[in-house]
Amino acid sequence: MTHTATAEEDYSGDTIRTLLPFDGIPAIRNPQFVAADEAKLGDNAPVIGVNFNGEQHAYSIYLLNGHEIVNDVVGGIKIATTW
């Protein structure tokens, strides 16, 4: 452990820590969607669901593990889905 890292040990936990570079985990900026019939998801697969103005999007949590953020528009509402 370097001296810098030691200096950052702060048990209030309010230090911002760097684990990976920016975009080391790639967020999704232009999400693509398929209809429910084409989705390759098992019945028990966990999803996050949103429903705005009669339009619904589902995001597989397994996929979100690799991206963490989806920049999306649902029912005209601009949203960031985060996991």
Add this chain to the structure above:
Amino acid sequence: MYSRELDGGTYTFGVSGKLWRDALVMYDHQTRSLWSHITGEAIQGMLKGKNLKILAAMPQIDWRTWRLNFPRTKVLSVPIDLFDKTVTIEEQRRDSYARYHAGPETGVSGMWYSDARLNNKALVVGVKHQDQHRAYPFSAFGRQPVINDRVSNVPILVFHEKRSRATAVYNRTVDGTPLEFAWSRDYFAVDSSGTIWNLITGLATEGKYKGKRLERLPSINLYWFAWARYHPDTTIYKQ
């Protein structure tokens, strides 16, 4: 779930690779300000102190139940080659998170934070209204997936059902009257007028209020220690 609109502007967000209070920090591509994924507040940069609007979503539900209720739903599709090397790297990262979820540590970076009122990794539904925060432990929904409560004097219904894993928080005021709900079956509840409500869609399906929709309120599912760390003033729902 956040709105990407703020003060008349539209933002897009990426993953900063940083952690604050051991949770994901986002950044916006427009100003590179850093944002907490738990509170939606900018913690560093030009937009520091600004708050993204939190939106109501179904934080987790099984695909079968979601699809049954919303057959026209669109589903995120990521066209990746599963043999692509980058996926392997992602999977390695995923493994480090898996160890984190399985272990007793509260911090990815190995730090400890504790609020002894509940076990660190007890899952809770976190509800914030005005200045009040309240945690509903998943264990409180054992036999009764529906809780009638008030937060900041707003009558709310908190729903968490083990089988579908669905969670939803609603304002239980309908036509100006706060209703009391009781669990009926699966994800259906019945109110004091005998109206049956679907708690996935929020719609009344039979009875006096048929066709009415309950107002969804934002909530978050997370570990107790994380909720308590961001909101140390939180109260805990008790039966």
